[in-house]
Amino acid sequence: MTKQKLDCVFQPKTVAIAGVSTKQTTVPSLSQRYLRAVREYGFKGRVYPLNPKGGEIWGLKIYPNIKDIPEPVDYVISCIPASATPQLIKECAVKGVKVIHFYTSGFSEAGTDEGRRLENEIYSLARQNGMRIIGPNCMGVYSPKANFSFVSDFPKESGSVALICQSGGNTNYIVREGANRGVRFSKVISYGNAVDINESDLLEYLTFDADTEIITAYIEGVKNGKRFSQALREAAKVKPVIVLKSGITESGAKVAASHVSALAGSNEIWDGFLRQVGAIRANSLDELIDMAMTFSYLPLLAGRRVSILGTGGGVTVLAADDCINAGLTVPRFSEGIYNKLKNLLKTEAGVILNNPVDLATGVYQTGIYDVLNTLINCGEFDLHMLHFALGLIGFSPSLRNRIWDSIVEDAIRVHKESAKPVVVVIHSLASNSDYEWMLEAQRKCCEAGIPVYHSMSSAAKAIDRFLRYHELRLTRAQD
């Protein structure tokens, strides 16, 4: 039931955008941005701008009323003022529209009686006419398989991660930075006030969505705690569900109320609850992306034993601390492996060689291929971490880049040949050229199936949570 009902949300056929203004302003109006985004992203259906004043924009006729559009319309994006929305719904009903997404705000989140009344009214009207509402007060849908997006430069390829997100800005960031990190999305929705389609509907839908292997969620508040709990528990049985809950402090909760009219809840309650239902908690947007990437890329690991390779004595000591603090183990090498590595790296005095390994400058001559292969084949480790501390290097960026590019290539080659799990950490950036190198190396690694993290501690935390998730499932399966 739910599945069928929500397919229309993610697969629009013909779209109308209500409230398209023709005015040129410094910051383009949202209605114009929607129109541009839907067209530029590559939507295959037709898009009709609407405005009672009529006119033309970018060569497109603006229709005064939806009834004037010469073909059926199944999907409407509303950028009109809240007060005019009931009338829009009535007109959409006549036209047979299935879904209205209200970018429009000024409903219950405004905290006024009129806002609450309007929200109830649009809900009743939509319900009476068999229409579904996205929002109000949200950015809407990004559905790459349907060539549909509210931002034109989101990735064209679809992937296995779904995102349900109560904030439009956060949706933007998670998709953009997620894309940099190699995360690709099946279905993304910024759902705002959730007057109709809410977090529970979406969880239920995505639980059985064949395109979605991992569910991520940014939630400020839930509409119906009991139903949400049930939906989350069921979803978590079927696939990993990563949840960032905000509004967890008293102050945050008050803010959430005026953002999307949400009832929040305390930190401890959410912590216990998420653990109990088997969901994975993220504590920031970046942690959510870290986790989405980790679940997208890492295979099941046999255990917690990591090898750590990097350049720099101090960061090597810190790397060991970070991994141990997060609950990973960093066992020392057997004598055989130790001697082999010593040989391969032509180790100078003063170089740390027993897990973690400070590759030191020797690696600039030898590369990493043989070293990593030795570690990967020795059977003493479950995961291999290669880290690059960019801002620590004393010599020129161009030389550094050339050398480190070849180390990245070595790592990709070993990973491809062995199919064993490797992760890369690129950290301690201190310049534009560091950031540029990072983005490019990250892109290459992701393409080769190697996840890239931005600090040793965030990598270790994400890997620990990934391991704990699978350990818990194993324990529960055995019970």
Add this chain to the structure above:
Amino acid sequence: MTKQKLDCVFQPKTVAIAGVSTKQTTVPSLSQRYLRAVREYGFKGRVYPLNPKGGEIWGLKIYPNIKDIPEPVDYVISCIPASATPQLIKECAVKGVKVIHFYTSGFSEAGTDEGRRLENEIYSLARQNGMRIIGPNCMGVYSPKANFSFVSDFPKESGSVALICQSGGNTNYIVREGANRGVRFSKVISYGNAVDINESDLLEYLTFDADTEIITAYIEGVKNGKRFSQALREAAKVKPVIVLKSGITESGAKVAASHVSALAGSNEIWDGFLRQVGAIRANSLDELIDMAMTFSYLPLLAGRRVSILGTGGGVTVLAADDCINAGLTVPRFSEGIYNKLKNLLKTEAGVILNNPVDLATGVYQTGIYDVLNTLINCGEFDLHMLHFALGLIGFSPSLRNRIWDSIVEDAIRVHKESAKPVVVVIHSLASNSDYEWMLEAQRKCCEAGIPVYHSMSSAAKAIDRFLRYHELRLTRAQD
């Protein structure tokens, strides 16, 4: 006594570099990098390359032996193999050298009997001849006031932050990224194995160093716990001391031992110890930089009440959570202020307006000058936080940059006029252009005396620690 003795470490007059090779290699040898760095950074004294083979490099004569140098030399940088170091010390003694810095490694950190024997030998020899040793196994000194640096592109200006750092790579990163964040240094030393000059000597020296107002330290292990404890306690009485202790896990400690031959210690012991002596603990290189910047920029605050301004509903909710979780308070506005802001921001529905404030797109027309002025003058807050979530914005980077540049300018203007504490947080970066804008905005803010953080949670944590430091001093002073 200590002061006099260590001045020579930070004020070299004439420098010789032992072991300068003339070979051209892909990665320049460290001896060449030292030679280049000392000259390019702008050292006013003469620099003499040494090598038994003689020859010439970059138009400089290479002297076969230090005794051949036609003037007194007070400072030597050694890049020769460990085995040859005793002989070098003897020759330096004859020449009247005061300080030898051993980049050379292969001493106790190598874990061999020979390494330990050599380390004892150079220590005895130096002591017999009244010479001080920096290291061995370290990068040495950056002392901007003396125009002396081991990296050519470190900032020329000196500042009030001293850094004692047991890792050369970490020294590089802290100085570089610190420079980006507006931190300037009085005296910096990467001191490695600390056979002679150790963390306690340096703390004692810096406690009474008039150029130093804030001491930062990256320490892997201490030589003499009792003396260190005493030195740290005394230093912390006089100025803020920020300590990043690594090697705090069993595994990290083992690594520290082979890095700089250091005895480490457990996490809990260090936590209690640092609190007890009144030092401030940092848990990562970036936290150390955050703290150095905070103590450099913030004046004493009257309390913990912060106002938060930024753009984006979701990040606004998260910002409140981050501040509260770190122990700051985010009080709601009085009615008068609320109405004033509402007026100023021409608030649309759906915008969060009661601390934190979602500035929303209205701010692109109105700017932030009046809003921030209103908050700064209302007396309801002790600190004002302005944050920019870069990767959340849907429109073009060029338009975004133009608008946000003007908001940064407004903030700088208010700060200059009012002299009230403002901090800026630039976070959620997702592209090269985000990073570029961040670096430039950060530079402008630092120049105007506004510290810039890279996440709301790291900002809130640093500010909380800063407040706790001063609260504790106040309590102790009243006892």
